[in-house]
Amino acid sequence: MKKNKEVTIYDLAKKLKYSPSTVSRALNNHKSISEKATREIQATAKKMGYRPNSLAASLRNNRSKTIGIMIARINRPFVSTLISGIENAARKAGHNVLISQSNDIYENEVNNAKALYDSRICGLIVSLGMETKDTKHFQQFADQNIPIVFVDRAPDDFNSYRVIIDNYAAGYRATQHLIDQGCKRIAHFAGAQHLNVYNLRKKGYLDALRENNIPVDEELIMDLKTMSFAEGKEATRILLERDNPPDGIFSSNDTAAVSSIITAKDKGIKIPEELAVIGFNDDPISSIVDPALSTVSHPAMKMGEISTQRILDHSTRNMDADISEITMLDTEIIVRNSSKRIKD
Amino acid sequence: MKKNKEVTIYDLAKKLKYSPSTVSRALNNHKSISEKATREIQATAKKMGYRPNSLAASLRNNRSKTIGIMIARINRPFVSTLISGIENAARKAGHNVLISQSNDIYENEVNNAKALYDSRICGLIVSLGMETKDTKHFQQFADQNIPIVFVDRAPDDFNSYRVIIDNYAAGYRATQHLIDQGCKRIAHFAGAQHLNVYNLRKKGYLDALRENNIPVDEELIMDLKTMSFAEGKEATRILLERDNPPDGIFSSNDTAAVSSIITAKDKGIKIPEELAVIGFNDDPISSIVDPALSTVSHPAMKMGEISTQRILDHSTRNMDADISEITMLDTEIIVRNSSKRIKD
DNA sequence: TTGTAAGCGTTATCAA
């Protein structure tokens, strides 16, 4: 088991007859070091295969260049795009990214928070799991002035950065869109109501109905626990078997929306003529289903980039971690054939 | 900017009148420490809010508990599921996961390798980018006996662990399936041929044709650089405008396959009667497109878990890093309506 | 501009 001993700044110092501090400074392009020494040291470092040990630097500086991510599941289109945005921005700034997923289990979320804390991350980006109802496990970061950015699924009882979309407005506009297409009985697939994202979309839906003088029919509001394909199918089945079925569905995610399109088509219902459907997220499946699903697009990549930026800025500006700063991004209603009754 | 000073083992030691070494051992459940001391120390640690600093431990041990991942893009269904599998297995073993993406740019891949090396990861899991044609940037890990696992897109000129599928067999069987459905002129969407995954699928395709005495028509082999939706569309258009169009397509990924279904349907071609299509990966879109796409399923989650296991085992068994060990996983042909001519 | 020395929080070795 060969293993070449690693080159350290001490090795460089000995070789070049400089002190370790000079070597360290030269490697970090410190201005006090002569150009000649800097060149010489950097050249030798390269030649000898020196590689900085960021563990050591982080320990010494009491500050790592590592951003931690906590999400429920990595393999969801929105989430993986979000992570992609975070990673791109972090990498560009010379930071690393540690990921952790809870698989929607609260206990995992708590343990992951511990593990990331122990890794002395310099900032945390979180999108809450379905099960998360309290936030005490995030306090440890705030206590050490480690900035926390809640993205998308954010709590509102915790001071921190928030990068979110206007879920209320999006829900309102999605519903209004269906109304504009002539829908009179609009059903809603509502997600877990303790999560703001779902709760606000529902509020937007309700207000849009009210302001258009459409009576709210509680029977049309389907509470889906996980918004899965199977749940969407079941909800659609129930709705369509009613005496007075809906003529439109606003689903809080695309998975359930696509499921409803497929289920309804199967039962011979015409989309969008008899049932207009709009989803949420603009997942890849939404442009593949036939007819293509209208949806609300989430700027996932951008949300990731902005979240990273909040963390980087926080460190630079030396802010206090119990700041509360909300960044609200625009969503866009994407109209496709699943809801286009009025052709242009 | 309040910031509670963090509690260290020295603080615990002072408080309890033990030495730091005893505290350290107690926290690690070292057997030489009395039960009483261990209990007492762990209780006080909890009470005082002690949190281990894994940077310090890693530095001291010259060995971190962090697995690095290098992939091209996170937001692809196969990749994000792979990462999910890696993360689950790593977390269970008390390891962290650092991610890096190259966005299919070779230079980024090289820089990411450097960054992960500098973080002193204990193992590396890699799926190569489209542009990667050499592997010298991985040598630094082997030199330090840091195990490398190539997953899916693996080079064959580098000794390491490999967790792959039998692309040749999968290509062969996918093609055979189309032949079994009565296809006589089968086109192939081939990806970048310097990558084994695509190269072997094509070989399987060619051999299946030959062994069924079907002449290979070079005109039916479409070289797609990135296997994107747009490329799939264009390739389909070209094929269908030929005097002698294909009656089947084996696409090396689902994106291009789905694209071909949509494009062909648009031109009034009946799927699967006039054109049977099979893809590769079993991405979510493949079960949503109408007719649903037959495909070859990749055990992505499992590949991630196994890759992590290779790294963990390597450390435990104290192996030499220039080992060459291949794990080949089974794929499954999933027959859906896009190729089902013979109904059961 | 460069060097000395201390220290970041652990853990392993050796000794008691």
Place this chain on the structure above:
DNA sequence: TTGATAACGCTTACAA
């Protein structure tokens, strides 16, 4: 069973 001490590789006052 416990303690003293050095070391992991780096950075930064402070001194020269």
